[in-house]
Amino acid sequence: MKPRVSRGQAASRLAPTPAARLSPQDEHIFRELMERFAVLSEMCFRFSQDIYLRTGAVPELDVEETVRRNVSIARRVFGDRFLEILATIYLKKSVGARELAAILGGLTTPDISRKLRVLEMAGLVETGPSFGDPDQTRFSLTHKGIVIARLGEPVFLYLRLAEGWNTATSEVRPAAEAEGADKAADIHAEART
8 A cells, every 4th residue: 555645745734843854864853753744644544445445434425423523522522631641541551639730730649540430431541550559459451441542642742843852841831821821812802892
C-alpha cells in the first residue's frame, strides 16, 4: 500500500518554530521526521477506510450518525482529563491515585479515583496491589488501554515535534488554559455588545 504523500510534501507544510534556529543537520532531521508523520497519517487514513469498507459502515452514508458516535467515544475516553490519565499510566506502567493526582495537578485523590473507576468500567484500566503498601491500589492499563495509548502516542510525538521537541512544558500553553481564556474573551465581548 503506497502512500499518496510525495517526498518533501510534509516538510514544506510545517517548518520549525522561528525561535528554534536549527542547525542544518537538525533541520534535515526535522523535515525527515515530519515526512514520516505525513506517511503515517496517510497509512492511518487508508487503514480507517479499509475498516469502514470491511464492516460496511461507510461514514459518508450517514455523516450525522458517525459524528454522534465519534463525539460519544471522544467524550467517554478522551474527555474529563481521561486522556491525560491514560497517557500517564502508559508511560509509568503502574501508578497509585495519590501519585497520579500529584503528577496531573489540579485534581484531588478522590477526583482521580472516580475518574479511574470510570476508565476501569470502560475496560481501559485495571487495578492491582501495591508492592510497598498493601492498602494502596495501583492502576495499570488493560490490553485495550495499551492499544489506545499506543495508537495515540504518535499524536503526542507529532505535537512535540511541531511545537519544538525540547520546548519546556511550562512554555507550551495548555489547551484547557487557552480554551478557558478564549471562552472568557467571548463572554467579555458578548457583555460589551
